[in-house]
Amino acid sequence: MKKSHTTNHNRRVVITALGIITAIGETVPAFTEGLFNGKCGIGPVTIFDTKDFPCQQAAQVKKENLETQFKPKEIKRVSRCDLLGLIAAKEAISNVGLELKKLSTDRISVIMGGGAGGVRSWEQHRRAIWSGDQRPAPSLLFPYSACTLTDLIANTYKITGPRSTITTACSSSTTSIGYGFDLIQNNTCDIAITGGAESLTELTFSGFNSLRVMDPEYCRPFDKNRQGLSLGEGAAVIILEEYEHAINRNADIFAEVLGYAINADAYHMTSPDPGGKGMGNVMSSALKNSDITTDDIDYINAHGTATKANDKAETMAIKKVFGPDKAEKLAISSTKSMVGHCLGASGAIEAGAAILSLTQQTVPPTIHLNEPDPDCDLDYVPNKARPMNITIAMSNSFAFGGNNSCIIFKKI
Numbered sequence: 464m465k466k467s468h469t470t471n472h473n474r475r476v477v478i479t480a481l482g483i484i485t486a487i488g489e490t491v492p493a494f495t496e497g498l499f500n501g502k503c504g505i506g507p508v509t510i511f512d513t514k515d516f517p518c519q520q521a522a523q524v525k526k527e528n529l530e531t532q533f534k535p536k537e538i539k540r541v542s543r544c545d546l547l548g549l550i551a552a553k554e555a556i557s558n559v560g561l562e563l564k565k566l567s568t569d570r571i572s573v574i575m576g577g578g579a580g581g582v583r584s585w586e587q588h589r590r591a592i593w594s595g596d597q598r599p600a601p602s603l604l605f606p607y608s609a610c611t612l613t614d615l616i617a618n619t620y621k622i623t624g625p626r627s628t629i630t631t632a633c634s635s636s637t638t639s640i641g642y643g644f645d646l647i648q649n650n651t652c653d654i655a656i657t658g659g660a661e662s663l664t665e666l667t668f669s670g671f672n673s674l675r676v677m678d679p680e681y682c683r684p685f686d687k688n689r690q691g692l693s694l695g696e697g698a699a700v701i702i703l704e705e706y707e708h709a710i711n712r713n714a715d716i717f718a719e720v721l722g723y724a725i726n727a728d729a730y731h732m733t734s735p736d737p738g739g740k741g742m743g744n745v746m747s748s749a750l751k752n753s754d755i756t757t758d759d760i761d762y763i764n765a766h767g768t769a770t771k772a773n774d775k776a777e778t779m780a781i782k783k784v785f786g787p788d789k790a791e792k793l794a795i796s797s798t799k800s801m802v803g804h805c806l807g808a809s810g811a812i813e814a815g816a817a818i819l820s821l822t823q824q825t826v827p828p829t830i831h832l833n834e835p836d837p838d839c840d841l842d843y844v845p846n847k848a849r850p851m852n853i854t855i856a857m858s859n860s861f862a863f864g865g866n867n868s869c870i871i872f873k874k875i
Contacts, residue, residue: 475706476647477875478717482555482658483815484547485697485802486522490554495819497801499848501830504802505681505693510543511665518677521663522695522803541615544580544696547808548612548660549619551698555656556620559702559714563620572625572652573617574643576636576659577609578807580696583664609807612660616700624652630807632862633766634725635659636699637810637870641723643703644870653708658811660698667806668694674733676770682804683831684767684797685774685839692768695803699811701818718818721855721871722753728865734772739780741867742766746784746859749869755855757785760793760871762826762851764817764858765843767797768804771836773861778839794851796844800830810860814870817858821874825850 481491486504488494497504504522513519529546530538532553538546556563563571587599610628617626625646629639636659643655671677671694682693709716726748728741735742750757766777782790798816805812816827825848832845853874860868 474648474650476644476703476720477706477709478701478720478818479704479709479714480555480559480702481717481815481818482551482553482558482700483812484524484550485812486524486695487801489524489526495823498798498816498819498827499823499825501828501846501848502801503681503830504695508663510663513668516668516672518672518679520679520681521668521693523663524696537619542581542584542611542662544583544660544662545612545615547662547696547698548575548700549615551658551660551700552616552656555700555702568621569623570652571622571654571656572643572646573613573622573656574627574629574639575613575616575657576629576639576807576811577612578630578632578635578661579664579667580660580662580807581608581611582666583662616656631866632864633804633806633809634860634862634866634868635807635810637814637858637860637868638725640701640703640811640814640870641725641868644720644723647703647705653705655703656700657703658698658700659808661696661806661808663694663696678769681831682769682800684769684800684829685836685843686832687834687836689769689771691770692799693803695805697802697805697812698808699815701811701814716875718821719873719875721755721873722749723868723870724748724752725868727867730865733863735776735861735865737772737776739776739783741865742777742780742859742861743783745867745869746780746857749857749871753871755871757789759855760857761853762817762820762856763793763795764813764856765795765797766859766861767799767829769799774836775838777859777861778841781841790841793842794826794844794849795841796827796829798827800832810868813860814858817856818872820856821853821872824853826853
C-alpha cells in the first residue's frame with residue numbers, strides 16, 4: 464500500500480534551476496547579460512506580415528530554426544510557443560542536474576502558465592487553406608490548446624506527477640509558480656517544474672493594436688511620453704524543489720520562495736481598478752503569506768506595462784501598501800521595457816529577472832525612461848542597472864480581467 468503524504472506547511476521551497484529564452488537572450492547567461500546591460504529586444508516583427516498595423520514592433524526571439532535543438536520525433540505536432548517552452552525546459556532540467564530516472568517521477572509536478580501562443584499554428588493551418596492548399600498538415604491543429612506545453616514537458620521527461628496549466632492571461636505563469644509552491648508545501652510533490660511560454664501571433668498582435676494600447680516605437684514604462692506596451696514572446700521555466708530534497712542531492716540553490724498571493728479586481732475586462740485596489744490587496748496578501756513586512760522588501764519587479772492606466776494604478780497601489788516613506792526608498796523596475804509584454808510567459812520571465820537580481824545583487828533598469836510621469840513618481844531605476852544589497856524581491860503580475868498575482872523571493 465502506498466504511503467500517504469501529509470500536509471506540512473513548514474516545508475521550505477527553493478529554486479534550483481532556471482531556463483529562459485527571450486528577445487534579449489536565448490539562454491540564462493545571455494538573458495542575464497542583456498538584462499543588466501539594459502538591452503532592448505524590441506524591433507520589427509518578421510514571423511508574420513505587420514504592414515497593415517499601426518504598430519509593427521515587438522520583442523521577437525531572434526533565433527531562427529528553433530526546432531534544430533531537437534530530434535524530429537521530439538517536436539512533432541508542436542507550435543512555436545511549445546518550442547520556446549521546450550527550449551527553456553531543456554536548459555533548466557539540464558542545468559539542475561536532475562537524473563529523472565533515479566527519482567520518483569510521481570513526486571514531480573509540471574505546472575505551466577499558458578496564453579494564446581498555440582494560436583500561431585492554427586493561423587498557419589488557416590493560411591494554408593486560404594492559399595489553395597486543401598490538405599494542410601492536421602498536426603498544425605494539435606498545439607492549439609494552452610495545455611500542450613505542459614503535456615509535452617511531462618511526456619518528454621516521463622513525469623507522472625500532477626500536471627496543470629494555468630490560464631489567467633498575463634498573470635498565468637506567476638500563478639503557475641505559486642501553485643507549484645503549494646504542491647511542495649502540501650507534500651504532494653518534491654519538485655515542481657513551473658513557468659510559461661508565449662509566442663507572437665497575428666491574433667494577439669491585431670487585438671492589442673485594435674485596443675490602441677501599443678507604442679509604435681518601444682515600451683517605456685512610467686515615462687510621461689509612453690504610448691502603450693510592446694508585445695513580446697519567450698519562455699521561462701523555473702524549477703522549485705523542497706529544501707531538504709535539494710540539499711540531499713547537493714543541488715545549487717538560486718533563491719527561496721517565501722510566498723505568493725492571487726486575487727481579482729472584479730472591475731473591468733481590460734482596465735485595472737483605477738485606484739489600484741486589487742493590486743494593493745494582492746501585494747499585502749503576499750507579504751502576509753510570506754510572514755514578512757513591507758520593511759523587508761528591497762526590490763519590486765513591477766508589472767509595468769507602459770499603459771497609462773496600469774502604470775498609474777500600480778504606482779498608487781505601491782504607495783498605499785508600503786506607505787509614502789518606504790515607497791520612495793524602494794528600487795522598482797519594469798523589465799518589459801526590454802523583453803516586451805510576453806503575456807502568458809511574462810510572469811515567469813519577470814520572476815526569473817527578480818531571482819537573478821538576488822543572485823547578481825543588482826537591480827535591472829527600466830530602459831527608455833527619460834521623462835518620468837508626475838503620476839509615477841517612485842524610483843523606477845531609469846536606464847541603468849543599479850548594484851545594491853538585495854535580500855528579498857517581489858514580482859508583480861496584473862492581468863486582463865483583474866487577475867492579479869504577486870510572488871516573493873529571498874536570497875539564500
